[in-house]
Amino acid sequence: MEIVVCVRPVPEAETRLRVAPNGQTLDADGVKFVLAGYDESAVEQALLLKEAVAGSTVHVVACGPAPRTEEVLRASLALGCDRATWVEAPAEFAADSIRAAGAIAAVVRSPLPDLLLCGKQGGDDESGLFSGALGEHLGLPDLNYVTDLRWDAGTSRFRFQRATEAGAERWEAPAPLVVGLQQAWNDPRTAKLPNILKSRKATVAKVHADPSVPPGAGQPEKFELPAPRTGAKLIEYKTPEEAAQKLVRILREEAKVLP
Amino acid sequence: MPDFSLTPEQESLRDLARKFARTEMAPHAAECDRAARFPDEIYRKAYDLGLMNLNVPAEYGGSGLALFEQCLIVEELAYACGGMTTSVIANCLALEPIILGGSPEQKERFLKPFCAQYQFASFCLTEPSGGSDAGALRTLARREGDQYVLNGEKCFITNAPHASLYTVFATVDPSLRHRGITAFVVPRSTPGVTPGKDEEKMGHRASSTSTVRFEDVRVPVRDRLGADGEGFALAMRTLDQTRTPIGALATGIAQAALDHAAAYSLKRHSFGKPISEHQAIQIRLANMVQAVHAARLLTWHAAWAIDRGQRGTLESSIAKCFASDSALQVADEAIQTFGGYGYMKEYPVEKLLRDAKLTQIYEGANEIQRSVMARELLRAYA
Numbered sequence: 001m002e003i004v005v006c007v008r009p010v011p012e013a014e015t016r017l018r019v020a021p022n023g024q025t026l027d028a029d030g031v032k033f034v035l036a037g038y039d040e041s042a043v044e045q046a047l048l049l050k051e052a053v054a055g056s057t058v059h060v061v062a063c064g065p066a067p068r069t070e071e072v073l074r075a076s077l078a079l080g081c082d083r084a085t086w087v088e089a090p091a092e093f094a095a096d097s098i099r100a101a102g103a104i105a106a107v108v109r110s111p112l113p114d115l116l117l118c119g120k121q122g123g124d125d126e127s128g129l130f131s132g133a134l135g136e137h138l139g140l141p142d143l144n145y146v147t148d149l150r151w152d153a154g155t156s157r158f159r160f161q162r163a164t165e166a167g168a169e170r171w172e173a174p175a176p177l178v179v180g181l182q183q184a185w186n187d188p189r190t191a192k193l194p195n196i197l198k199s200r201k202a203t204v205a206k207v208h209a210d211p212s213v214p215p216g217a218g219q220p221e222k223f224e225l226p227a228p229r230t231g232a233k234l235i236e237y238k239t240p241e242e243a244a245q246k247l248v249r250i251l252r253e254e255a256k257v258l259p
Numbered sequence: 260m261p262d263f264s265l266t267p268e269q270e271s272l273r274d275l276a277r278k279f280a281r282t283e284m285a286p287h288a289a290e291c292d293r294a295a296r297f298p299d300e301i302y303r304k305a306y307d308l309g310l311m312n313l314n315v316p317a318e319y320g321g322s323g324l325a326l327f328e329q330c331l332i333v334e335e336l337a338y339a340c341g342g343m344t345t346s347v348i349a350n351c352l353a354l355e356p357i358i359l360g361g362s363p364e365q366k367e368r369f370l371k372p373f374c375a376q377y378q379f380a381s382f383c384l385t386e387p388s389g390g391s392d393a394g395a396l397r398t399l400a401r402r403e404g405d406q407y408v409l410n411g412e413k414c415f416i417t418n419a420p421h422a423s424l425y426t427v428f429a430t431v432d433p434s435l436r437h438r439g440i441t442a443f444v445v446p447r448s449t450p451g452v453t454p455g456k457d458e459e460k461m462g463h464r465a466s467s468t469s470t471v472r473f474e475d476v477r478v479p480v481r482d483r484l485g486a487d488g489e490g491f492a493l494a495m496r497t498l499d500q501t502r503t504p505i506g507a508l509a510t511g512i513a514q515a516a517l518d519h520a521a522a523y524s525l526k527r528h529s530f531g532k533p534i535s536e537h538q539a540i541q542i543r544l545a546n547m548v549q550a551v552h553a554a555r556l557l558t559w560h561a562a563w564a565i566d567r568g569q570r571g572t573l574e575s576s577i578a579k580c581f582a583s584d585s586a587l588q589v590a591d592e593a594i595q596t597f598g599g600y601g602y603m604k605e606y607p608v609e610k611l612l613r614d615a616k617l618t619q620i621y622e623g624a625n626e627i628q629r630s631v632m633a634r635e636l637l638r639a640y641a
């Protein structure tokens with residue numbers, strides 16, 4: 001089985017984010033980029049399938065600028081992906097998930113793999129556009145928020161679940177298929193030290209993103225940091241009764257959340 | 260131009276260690292410290308990820324890292340728990356004599372099967388009657404045909420109760436002092452080898468330390484490392500390699516102390532403002548950051564020198580001694596910054612002080628490091 005998994009570099013969770021002067025991307029200066037948690041789940045899913053279906057290969061693809069994109073591809077190779085392709089594009093290009101999906105579609109279109117996986121949404125802008133856009137660009141069915149995807153050799157179909165507000169749906173579908181993975185339903189593995197060393201020496205194929213892929217509606221218009229929170233109020237009190245009385249008065253008269 | 264930036268490969272190795280340290284080690288550090296528990300399940304994971312036999316060449320199943328990369332990893336691990344780090348890196352110390360002094364046949368025979376499984380080895384040099392004066396050790400190796408018969412006792416041996424392999428330094432003739440010392444590889448299963456019970460320690464309580472007794476232990480000549488009398492030099496060459504990672508271990512403890520102190524100083528208020536706004540606290544934090552930074556750079560420099568093929572005796576002694584003294588100082592200052600809370604076991608900084616203390620003592624006490632430094636230094640003027 002040929003599996004493509006699409007990943008994207010996002011700032012490490014503890015990063016103090018700053019908006020770039022253009023207002024449309026994050027300021028990358030000094031920021032460490034990593035595989036998003038969603039993408040880790042996607043890579044883990046790809047590797048589980050590879051282990052379950054003999055003769056499978058996992059091809060990891062990412063669209064974006066140097067050096068962060070190459071870094072997450074090498075991290076994916078260290079986890080166990082077989083080969084990597086870097087679709088090089090400026091940060092603004094890749095920030096448009098629909099455009100990035102177009103550039104990646106151009107690279108994986110022929111021959112079409114059996115399965116294309118990605119995280120349910122970008123770990124940075126959380127747009128959730130990518131899997132739908134990739135399906136659209138490739139003319140393939142796509143489903144998002146998927147968990148526990150397995151290959152049923154008997155019926156030659158994928159079987160999987162899909163998280164919904166009410167519970168889980170059970171699905172089955174033939175290849176080829178685009179799937180967005182729910183985060184953290186599996187327990188993504190950690191790359192082992194020798195595999196990290198090997199991944200540093202592996203080749204990452206590099207192609208330039210097709211500039212004729214038009215910008216899509218996925219282009220973020222503006223990034224803004226949330227306004228600093230204000231209004232926290234400390235109640236001075238001598239007894240717990242007094243504290244409770246003061247709190248109820250504030251909730252009733254100032255916050256107006258109590259009748 | 261010297262370059263202080265890390266390569267992407269070095270960054271990914273450090274990141275692996277950091278992730279392991281913070282997700283697997285740190286959450287259990289306080290509990291293992293309190294209960295003096297040897298967390299086998301954490302060590303097994305460290306082994307599975309390749310964080311254990313860092314110095315063993317890859318062809319023998321180790322990670323094959325240069326000293327600089329080992330130091331990056333050790334600092335990250337120690338940031339989470341000094342004691343666990345001591346146990347994780349003890350194999351490096353125990354196996355280094357085989358790496359440096361073993362024949363290709365011995366490396367094949369000992370290192371390969373050892374590294375293929377999760378297991379521990381211990382380095383047995385120190386004896387109850389003395390550690391610093393290693394030339395005076397008393398464990399006797401009497402030659403009988405194509406065997407040696409070992410008799411004696413070692414003490415303070417890291418991981419000894421859990422180890423399956425020991426590298427043992429013994430003397431073929433005490434009157435020869437240094438020139439009689441000879442190194443052997445002794446499997447735990449050899450009759451007459453008895454590790455003692457776990458010592459109750461001040462710090463590094465997630466690590467395990469005990470005596471090992473050797474009573475009429477028969478060791479074939481082919482398990483001797485090098486020739487008779489070459490053991491002392493081998494022990495010293497081993498410590499030249501492993502001293503620098505102790506600098507990294509101390510740096511990790513010091514960095515943790517600094518991070519705790521700085522974060523606490525921003526939250527704790529006195530006299531109407533965060534204590535970080537009192538100049539006395541600022542000066543203390545400034546002194547702490549200098550010590551941590553210098554400890555790290557001295558460690559990096561020693562590792563760099565040794566990786567370039569220098570012996571690095573002076574550099575590694577400076578790194579180990581300065582970093583361990585700094586760790587104790589910075590941990591002490593972190594406690595002072597926390598005030599009364601710093602003295603309480605509920606807060607993480609008092610453990611750092613207890614853990615830091617050991618780094619001044621083991622792998623050559625700092626007095627010995629200083630006498631080595633003076634010797635190396637004065638040689639240039641003699």
Ligand SMILES: Cc1cc2nc3c(=O)[nH]c(=O)nc-3n(C[C@H](O)[C@H](O)[C@H](O)COP(=O)(O)OP(=O)(O)OC[C@H]3O[C@@H](n4cnc5c(N)ncnc54)[C@H](O)[C@@H]3O)c2cc1C
Nearest residue numbers: 382383384385389390391415416417620621622623624626
């Ligand atoms: C937790 C722990 C783990 C250890 N793990 C191991 C291990 O795995 N393998 C192993 O072989 N050993 C191990 N050791 C032993 C350690 O290396 C020794 O404790 C250390 O070398 C000091 O030896 P000593 O304790 O016999 O002190 P001594 O040699 O008796 O020294 C006592 C004091 O005198 C000072 N002193 C001695 N000689 C001089 C001198 N010439 N000039 C100035 N001052 C001097 C020392 O610095 C020290 O302050 C461990 C120790 C501990 C506590």
